[in-house]
Every structure is written in C-alpha cells, then in structure tokens.
Amino acid sequence: MKTLPLSLAIASAISASMLANVAIAEQATKTVALDVVTVSADFRDTDVQELPEAVTVIGADNIALRSAEHLESVLSFAPNVNFSSGSSRGRYFQIRGIGERSQFVDPVNPSVGLMIDGIDMTGLGGAATLFDVQQVEVLRGPQGTRFGANALAGMINIQTKAATKETEGYVAGKFGNYNTHGQSAAISGSISDNVQGRIAVNSFQSEGYMENEYLDKSNTNNLDEVVARGKIQWQPDSDSEFRLTYLLVDIDNGYDAFTLDSSRNSLADEVGRDSQDTDAFAISYDRELSDALILEIDASASWNQTEYSYDEDWVSDSYPPKWGTVFDAYIRDEQRDSIEIRLLSGANGKIFSSTTDWVAGIYWMERDQDLERNRTGKSQYRNALAVQSFSTYVEFDTSISDTSSISYGVRAEQWKNDFSASDGVEGDTSEILFGGKVTLEQLITHNHLSYLSLARGYKPGGVNSDSDVSEDNRTFDTETNNTVELGFKSSLNNDDLKTRLAVFYIQRENQQIKSSYFDPASSSFQDYLANAAKGENYGLELESTWQLLDALKWDLSLGYLHSEFKEYEYEKNVYDASWTLIGSETVDKSGRSQAHAPEYSLATGVHFSPSEFLTLSIESEAKDEFYFSDSHDEKSRAYVIWHAQAAFKDGPFEVSLYGRNLTNKETDVRGFGGFSNDARSTQPDDEGRYAQLGEPRLVGIEGRYNF
Structure with missing residues (x-):
C-alpha cells in the first residue's frame, strides 16, 4: 500500500517530464509565468x-480550486501537515508529527499556532474559514524567535484580502449535495484619498454527512457558519500607515459524528453542538522613522465563547444500558489581548560596518479562560485559567560575502499561568523560556539557494486539573523542540519551475503526551498530560510547481516523516470482570510512532487551460495510516482520493463545477480505542476501534460576479 503514493508521484513526474520537451520548444512564445509568492x-x-526555512503558501487560486470553506480542505497542499477533528471541523493541527488532537477539561498549550490577520486564534481552529482569504502560510519547524510559545511545531498564518484603492468587489454563491449552499459578498475601495476600506460577509450551510436513524434526521452534524470582516487602512502621510481589522465569527454547527460501527448512521438520542462566537479586533501601525529605522506596532483583542457537547455513549437510552444516557457539554468563555512593538533596520540602518540588518521587539499577551462543564448526573464543574506572557527578542542578519549570510536570533519569554477549579484543584507555574534560531544561507547561483538552520522551540508546562490524578502527575514540564534543517530552493527555466526541498531532524525533550484512563466510579475517561523522556522525528519535504506551457501547470507536494517515542512508559489500571481494580501494569511505548504522524503524505495536480475561458484541473492526495492516540494502538486507514474542477471565466463572470473525493473513499479524521463504548460489552478488556469519517464525495457548482 505504501508504494501507491510513491507510484503516483513518479507517474506525475514522468508525465511532466514527457511534456518538458514540448515546454522547452514553446519557451520563445510562452507568456505565462509563475507568480512571485511573498x-x-x-x-x-x-x-x-x-x-x-520550510514554508508552504496556499494561495487564493488553490483555495478556489477545491471550493474550500475551511482550512482542513487545503492542508494537504503542505507536506507533513495533518489535522484531527473530533468535532464538526478539523480544528487541531499537527506539523511534522507534533500537535494536539483534542481538548476536553484540561487547559491546552498548543504546539501549532494559528493567526488570522494578526489575531491569535490558536486553539480555536473552527474559525479557520477560508472566505475572502488571500493566502495561507504554513511555517514548518519551531518558531522560537518570531512567535515563541504555541509555535513549538510551527505556525499557520491566514492573511485575508486587504482593502484596495480601486473600487472592486464580488457577489458569489454555491450549491452542492448534502443540501450545501453558501452566499458571499465583498466590496473594497477608497473612502478618501488616503483611506481605504473593505467589507466582506459570508454565510455557509450544509446538512452534514451523517444520518441519525434514531431521530430520523439528516442534519444532526450540520454546518451553519457566518463570517464577517471589516478593514480600514489609513495613510496619514507618506511614511506611515494604520490598519484596523474587525472579525466576527458565528459558528453554530451540530456535532453527531461517532458511532459504534464507525459509519455515517448515528443512533444518538441527544444532538451535540460545536459552536463558536468571536468578536475580534486587530490594529497595526507602521512608520518609517528615518531611512535607518522602522517602527511597527501590532495589537489585538478577541472575545470568544465556544460550546462543545455530545452524546457520550453515541446511542439512545433504549439501547442496552451500560452507564445510562450521558450528555457532556463544555462551555468556554475566553478573552485574549496582546501587543507587540518592533524596531527594524531600514535601508540605511545596517550595523556592524553596514553588514547586518536587525530587528528587536517586545511582546505582551494575556489570556483569561473560564470553563463550565455540564454532564448528566454530575455536579457542574468549573475552572478558570489566567495566562500572562512577556517576551523580548532580537534577530540579526549578517552578510558574510556576496553569496552567503548568517542570521541569528533569540527570544526570552516569561510565562505565568494560574489555575483553579471548583473541585479544589489549584496550581500555578512561572518560568523563563528561551528559544531561537541560527541559519547559514548560501546562494549557490542566482536562482539556487541552500541553507542550514538550528532552531529551538518550546511549549510551556502546566497543571492537570483532574482531582483523581496523583500528585506525581499533577504538573507536567515544558517541552522543547530542537530542529536541524537542511534546505534547497531553486528556480529554473526563467522561473517556470520552482522547487523547494527540506530535510529535517527533530529532537523532542520532555515530550508532552496526553494519556487517558477509564474511571469506573464516574463511568468516564480521565485525561492528563505527562512527559515522555524523549521523542525523535525526521523526514523530508519536497514541493514543486512547473508552468510547462501557457496552458499547462503541474504541482507536487510530497512529505516523508519518521517519528518515534524514546523511553516512554506509563502505568495502566487493570480491572476484573466486575470492574474492580485489581492492580496495574506497565505499558512500554518506546520505539512506537507518535500519534497523527503519517509516514508519507502526497498532493499532486495538473491544471490545463485549453482557452482563456476554461481551466480543467485534476488532483490527487494520499496519506499513510497513523495512530489515533499515544495511549492506544488503533490506526486510521491509508488512502488515495481524487478531486477535480472545471472553471469557466468570461469577463466579470465566473462559474465552476467542482468535486472532492470523487471516488467516495472513506477516510478517518479522528479515532478512539483501547476501550469499549458498546453497551453489549461486558469485559473490561474488550476494546473497540471508533473512527470519525472525513468528507464523502462532494460535488457542486459555484458562481461569482466580479465588479
């Protein structure tokens, strides 16, 4: 099975190579070139x-190609990037095998950051909709200098379209199977000579892909999402600019995704909810103080309320009872505030004999989060978390010669958090964290760049909230990520063929691992975080885009990843047939792959424009199997799926037919194991595999009028 994606990649490369001779022959008359991507x-x-460094940029064209509404639909463009769902959308992300997969009671310090227009949405992946987005930037590897905490594995940066001086806009609509429909509109232009604005609104609905046979409904896992955005840009003079962004997110999705047989036919008698309400602002101010000095200030604030609820046993109360009907709801209220002030060297601001550009800055962040958990038959549980962070950083970029340079930066961050819960559990931590990066860069020729980097990232430790967790496991330590990366970037044939290659090795120290155990007294699973001694990840990433002809383009994204636990053991409770605790056993996971870390990932596509009005595209993506969790050995299934689009454009009118997962292949986007959720099971050692299925075959039509 593992040879199939490789065969697809080789076949794509051979097909492209067969067309290369034609492409070279056509160079003299060729007018289309690949865009510069910033x-x-x-x-x-x-x-x-x-x-x-290793970065993937997913542009507006790629988003339109898949008629993508959410980040989960385009992440396959980035090698060695994965996501997990366990909700209505894929809102937890993993880069190079590192990243969270869920959140229930315990506060989480994510390994992968998420920024939307300068607003920190880390841990709130449901907001990663792709309406009116200019591009998505996926930075792979620790961002210890630039972002610090919450970027241990990397950062996902979403940039939406900016306000324009010229008046422009569009209205658009889409219709598809599963009663899918969406409407959107945007308008942008100058308000005055030095002020521009943009307003964009989108509404998207779908019944979802589950049939609830007990309730006789097809919309219990529905999607109902509204996003609105406003932007203002103001240039008070030729040397400065203010930018203001307002973001509204109103997500009211259903959640009914798991079944005892891992199918799309639910028997739940209570329908869950996966909602998010966000109001957020970001303001930026840039000023060229002189030709040697630039000032940049970024500030943001957001207010977020989420609800994540579900039928815990996945069946109705008429099913043979195991622990009775249990409905579980997690409601979080959160406020985030941040400000960052940077000074950068200008055109004439280099130091050290005019060899070195530099940047220095400070960053402050505060986050307050309140959780309310309401579970059938239990007293209401509450906890509160207050996080404060203050960082200072500096980075230098020194020219060694005309063709080589070295950059080096460091970040020091004071991280504090204070936790308290209604069951009496309390804890606080305070520590100074250090991250940074050193990169040696060599320009081999004008169009060929190589680099070698050493980066250190970190993820703060914290407190486990479960009152039954032993005091030895009450807290967990900060995890660090030390990554060596060797890269090569090239442009050939007058920039018609662009290639990026990265080879990396990651050493994870005090790796934070989420573990679970079943508590018969509460009939529920208790989660806690612990530290493994070490983890090791290494691999390769290849990205290539080739404009073979004016009418023909081919692209490829290929990732290989090896991940492994080093010296990881934990204690597991052992019960008899009556669920009486009779002891424990040691489980050794040393040498096993880490969760949500597929060995290979692939995305490739061919785009053909037989005329200026029509573009035909076909794509394939593939992914290896991977473990769902670190605490059990159930896996997803490897897959190969296909997408296609036919896009017609004539002046201001655009119409496209799209299809995703054309062969209706079943894919797994979240899974559980190591226990039985089936009421008919009577033995503690009965274990099941339960998977949430990804998107089925989706087909539809989109229309858009530009003005």
Missing part, C-alpha cells in the same frame, strides 16, 4: 523562494 509571517515580507 510570505508575511516573518519579521519582513520575503519571497518564499528566498526565505531560508
């Missing part, structure tokens, strides 16, 4: 081909 997540906007 990454904005770093301290300075940089061409992705010139940035010495």
Whole structure:
C-alpha cells in the first residue's frame, strides 16, 4: 500500500517530464509565468523562494480550486501537515508529527499556532474559514524567535484580502449535495484619498454527512457558519500607515459524528453542538522613522465563547444500558489581548560596518479562560485559567560575502499561568523560556539557494486539573523542540519551475503526551498530560510547481516523516470482570510512532487551460495510516482520493463545477480505542476501534460576479 503514493508521484513526474520537451520548444512564445509568492509571517515580507526555512503558501487560486470553506480542505497542499477533528471541523493541527488532537477539561498549550490577520486564534481552529482569504502560510519547524510559545511545531498564518484603492468587489454563491449552499459578498475601495476600506460577509450551510436513524434526521452534524470582516487602512502621510481589522465569527454547527460501527448512521438520542462566537479586533501601525529605522506596532483583542457537547455513549437510552444516557457539554468563555512593538533596520540602518540588518521587539499577551462543564448526573464543574506572557527578542542578519549570510536570533519569554477549579484543584507555574534560531544561507547561483538552520522551540508546562490524578502527575514540564534543517530552493527555466526541498531532524525533550484512563466510579475517561523522556522525528519535504506551457501547470507536494517515542512508559489500571481494580501494569511505548504522524503524505495536480475561458484541473492526495492516540494502538486507514474542477471565466463572470473525493473513499479524521463504548460489552478488556469519517464525495457548482 505504501508504494501507491510513491507510484503516483513518479507517474506525475514522468508525465511532466514527457511534456518538458514540448515546454522547452514553446519557451520563445510562452507568456505565462509563475507568480512571485511573498510570505508575511516573518519579521519582513520575503519571497518564499528566498526565505531560508520550510514554508508552504496556499494561495487564493488553490483555495478556489477545491471550493474550500475551511482550512482542513487545503492542508494537504503542505507536506507533513495533518489535522484531527473530533468535532464538526478539523480544528487541531499537527506539523511534522507534533500537535494536539483534542481538548476536553484540561487547559491546552498548543504546539501549532494559528493567526488570522494578526489575531491569535490558536486553539480555536473552527474559525479557520477560508472566505475572502488571500493566502495561507504554513511555517514548518519551531518558531522560537518570531512567535515563541504555541509555535513549538510551527505556525499557520491566514492573511485575508486587504482593502484596495480601486473600487472592486464580488457577489458569489454555491450549491452542492448534502443540501450545501453558501452566499458571499465583498466590496473594497477608497473612502478618501488616503483611506481605504473593505467589507466582506459570508454565510455557509450544509446538512452534514451523517444520518441519525434514531431521530430520523439528516442534519444532526450540520454546518451553519457566518463570517464577517471589516478593514480600514489609513495613510496619514507618506511614511506611515494604520490598519484596523474587525472579525466576527458565528459558528453554530451540530456535532453527531461517532458511532459504534464507525459509519455515517448515528443512533444518538441527544444532538451535540460545536459552536463558536468571536468578536475580534486587530490594529497595526507602521512608520518609517528615518531611512535607518522602522517602527511597527501590532495589537489585538478577541472575545470568544465556544460550546462543545455530545452524546457520550453515541446511542439512545433504549439501547442496552451500560452507564445510562450521558450528555457532556463544555462551555468556554475566553478573552485574549496582546501587543507587540518592533524596531527594524531600514535601508540605511545596517550595523556592524553596514553588514547586518536587525530587528528587536517586545511582546505582551494575556489570556483569561473560564470553563463550565455540564454532564448528566454530575455536579457542574468549573475552572478558570489566567495566562500572562512577556517576551523580548532580537534577530540579526549578517552578510558574510556576496553569496552567503548568517542570521541569528533569540527570544526570552516569561510565562505565568494560574489555575483553579471548583473541585479544589489549584496550581500555578512561572518560568523563563528561551528559544531561537541560527541559519547559514548560501546562494549557490542566482536562482539556487541552500541553507542550514538550528532552531529551538518550546511549549510551556502546566497543571492537570483532574482531582483523581496523583500528585506525581499533577504538573507536567515544558517541552522543547530542537530542529536541524537542511534546505534547497531553486528556480529554473526563467522561473517556470520552482522547487523547494527540506530535510529535517527533530529532537523532542520532555515530550508532552496526553494519556487517558477509564474511571469506573464516574463511568468516564480521565485525561492528563505527562512527559515522555524523549521523542525523535525526521523526514523530508519536497514541493514543486512547473508552468510547462501557457496552458499547462503541474504541482507536487510530497512529505516523508519518521517519528518515534524514546523511553516512554506509563502505568495502566487493570480491572476484573466486575470492574474492580485489581492492580496495574506497565505499558512500554518506546520505539512506537507518535500519534497523527503519517509516514508519507502526497498532493499532486495538473491544471490545463485549453482557452482563456476554461481551466480543467485534476488532483490527487494520499496519506499513510497513523495512530489515533499515544495511549492506544488503533490506526486510521491509508488512502488515495481524487478531486477535480472545471472553471469557466468570461469577463466579470465566473462559474465552476467542482468535486472532492470523487471516488467516495472513506477516510478517518479522528479515532478512539483501547476501550469499549458498546453497551453489549461486558469485559473490561474488550476494546473497540471508533473512527470519525472525513468528507464523502462532494460535488457542486459555484458562481461569482466580479465588479
């Protein structure tokens, strides 16, 4: 099975190579070239081909190609990037095998950060909708200098479309199977000579892909999402600019995704909810103080309320009772505030004999979160978390010669959190964390760049909230990620063929691992975080885009990943047939792969434009099997799926027919195991495999009028 994706990649490469001779022969008359793609997540906007680190940029064209509404539908464009669901959307992300997969009671410090227009949405992945988005930037590897905590594995940065000076806009609609429909509109332009604005609104609904046979409904796992955004840009003079963004997210999705037989036919008698209400602001101010000094200030604030609820036994109360009807609801209220102030060297601001550009800054963040848990038959549980962070950082970029340079930066962060719960559990931590990066860059020729980097990232420790957790496991330590990366970026044939290659090795120290155990007294699973001694991840990432002809483009994304636990053991309770605790046993996971870390991932596509009005595209993506969790050995299934689109454009009118997962292949986006949720099971050692299925075959039509 593992040879199939490789065969697809080889076949794609051979097909492209067979067309290469034609492409070369057509060079003299060729007029279409690949666009320059700029990454904005770093301290300075940089061409992705010139940035010495592994970055994937998913542009608006890629988003339109799949008629994607949410980030989960386009992440396969980035090698060695995965997601987990366990909700109505894939809202937990993993990069190079590192990242969270769920959240219930305990506070979580994510390994993968999420920014939307400068607003920190880390841990709130349901908000990662793709309406009116300019591009998605996926930075792979620890971002110890730029972002610090919450970017142990990398950062996902979503940039939506900016306000424009010229008046423009669009209205759009889409219809598809599963009663899918969406409407959107945007308008942008100048309000005055030095003020521009943009307003965009989107509404999307779908019945979802589950049939609840007990309730006789087909919309218990529905999608109902509204996103609105407003932007203002103001240039008070030629040397400065203010930017203001307002984001509204109103998500009211159903959640009814798990069944005892891992099918799309639910028997739940109570319907869950996966909702998010967000009001957020971001303000930025840039000023060129002189030709040697630039000031940048970014501030943001957000207010978020989420509800995550579900029928815990997945069946009705008429089913043979195991622990009776249990409905579980987690309601969180959260406020986040942050401000960052940076000074950067300008055109004439280099130091050390005019060899070195530099940036220095400070960052402050505060996050307050309140959880209310309401579970059938239990007293209401509450907890509160207050997090404060203050960082300072500096980075230098020194030219060694005309063709080589070295960049080096460090970040120091004071991290504090204070936790309290209604069951009496309390805890607080305070620590100083350090991250950074050193990169040696060599320009081999004008169009060929190589680099070698050493980066250190970190994820703060914290407190386990379960009152039954032993005091030895009450707290867990900070995890660090030390990554060595060797990369090569090239452009050939007048920039028609662009390639990016990265090889990496990761050493994880005090790896934070989520573990679970079943508590018969409460008839529920208790989660806690612990530290494994070490973890090891290494692999390769290849991305290539080739404009073979004016009418033909081919792209490829290929990832290989090896992940392994080092010296990881934990104690597991052992029960007799009457669920009486009779002892414990040691479980040794040393040498096993880490969760949600598939060995290979692949995405490739061919795009053909037989005329200026029509573009035909076909894509394939593949992914290896992977473990659902670190605490059991159930796996997802490997898969290969296909997508296609036919897009017609004539002046301001655009119409496209799209299909995702054309062969209706079943894929797994979240799973559980190591226990039985079936009421007919009587033995403690009965174990099941329960998987949430990903998208089935989706087909539809989109229309858009631009003005």
